[in-house]
Amino acid sequence: MSEPLILAIPSKGRLKEQAEDWLADCGLPPRAAGGERGYAARLDGLEGIEVRLVSASEIAGALFSGEVHLGVTGEDLLRELADDLGDRILLMQALGFGRADLVVAAPKSWIDVTTMADVDEVAHLFLARTGKRLRVATKYLTQTRAFFARHGIIDYRIVESGGATEGAPAAGAAELITDITTSGATLEANGLKVLADGLILSSQAQLAASLGAQWDAARMGAARRLLRILEARARARRTATLTWPAEADAAARAAVERQVVAGATARPFGLLVAGDDVFDATTALADAGVGPVTVANPTYVFEAASEVTEELARRLLLQN
């Protein structure tokens, strides 16, 4: 039997729950595989896939080094691995949970500093006055360096933070910080404010593929089956099915045709429309005398082709 495809999901905390809920919602609840203290699982109904429960930061590293084929982890952790993920990792699907922002924050007492341009100028003045560079405490070196470079800031230096980064300015260990925040409450409590243009990354959990892992036809086949289901469920969440008994006349057919032109997909006596457009569509149909229109949410919407899977296959071919 061939080696399985390895899918890594977070092993603890809120991200673990959300990842498991997401898989269950897709109809693939992970079932703990006996033995290894609950750190391995399989997906009901899908052969050839081994689920491993690993910490989110280790998943990022394992995707980068090619120890796992697919993984669910925070985009902030992935982007920290290298300036350019291009040849190592492919982002397959943004999952909508695990949202957090990586931001630049300055002391609230600095009322003259609200933008990165202010930081640039203050950093320059700070260097001229003290002979020292403005210190930025962070755990996110790669992204901080790239962001500051994009803003043309040179007179600063990074102080690597091990623990509570937000405490660094009050403790005198740094002047600024960059850190992950969800509500900004922790920053606020530490006398810090987020700069107006200080958003480095709006992060969320991502399903990502490792381009450096050992791939073969069997594993690619397993990935294709898995991705098809995950994508079909994601697509279903974004769409609604509209059905009605029969189209009455030319005006009604024209109204349906207009919906198709606007992006809906035609069905016999029905339409598949984006969730946001449901009420616009039903109103237009009612105006043209089409009805009664029933709206339902599909469980899955399978398409014949998957762009992101094809992209993965293409990139893996290029790698070999």
Added chain:
Amino acid sequence: MRIEPPIPSDVLAAVRAPFAQMGADAIDPPTAQPLGLILDLSGEAMRERLILVQADGGAEAALRPDFTIPAARLHIDGGKAGGRYFYEGKAFRAAPRGREAYEEFLQIGLEAFETGAAPEADAEIAGLAWRAAAAGGRDDLTLELGDVGLFGAFIDTLKLADALGARIKRAFASPRRLREMLERAQQPAATAGAAPAGDRLSAMLSALPEAEAAAVLQDLWALAGIEPAGGRSAAEIVHRLAERSAVARAPDLTPEQASLIGRFLAIADKPAAALEAVARLAGPGGAKLEAALKGWARRLAALQDEGAPAAAMRLSTAFGRDFGYYDGMLFEVRSAALGDHRPVAAGGRYDSLFARLGASLACGAVGCMVRPGRAWREGAQ
């Protein structure tokens, strides 16, 4: 780590020979240098070029990326007023992403920490670097010259409002910011003269005398329960607000002035022609610029005496603007075969280094280093 292959001993001896007549003490500073010190002096951009080392429980250190900071530290520790130091040893720099380069390589160099006439001392060091680089056998060398002090002196001739002039001088080291300032000045009134974003509080504070504004700001912090952090005093913050509002009130950079600055930064020519272009652009009346130009006339004459051929020299006003710690003349010896990003030799003046290292020494500082592996005609990278 990619290590530079050995250099033939006769090539090494030839490159080393010009240093022997300089009357310098040989030094052998520690290979590992404190990381924090290097980053403070050279900036965060240097980090990706550093090779970090750390002993168990020890402070983070970097393998020396050059010998300037180590030599300056030895000099401070030695307690002498002045000194000349010669070094020959390995330096370490991680290869830039996507570029092949030796990461451990040999450097030979000299640092002169002395009082005395700067132009002649500059020329002596640049001439030394030129002769040592040329001793490796390459016949495609050029001497690229710059002076980070020229820009400030030129800006002074424009007689701008103090705050605006200071802002533009600060922007010199940040090409992008300066370009934005110049572009803004050359656009029609819609965006030109737009006051920097500021809230009512900033506007109110900048209208008060600074001492009073600082007191008000401290009261505000207390009222709002804000613990001042980040090492900036109320006085410093209100001073910046006042300066910013002075810039906003003062006449903005005119399109003509912006265009003059742009033309100044585009000057790159044979030294005599470049200096003439600077003088022509500035017109009479700038005492500081005139002094700088006179200094350059002496420097060029001395350089010629040192054996650097005029035909191989080029002076660019924008050269070196975003280099670490140079604050006066600076130079690179380049080989056409190796390209601009692989200088055979480099150096310059950095008088403020001691102050930045926390030492109050009255001496100036100028130095150079040569890469024998690049000077060697069959060498590379």
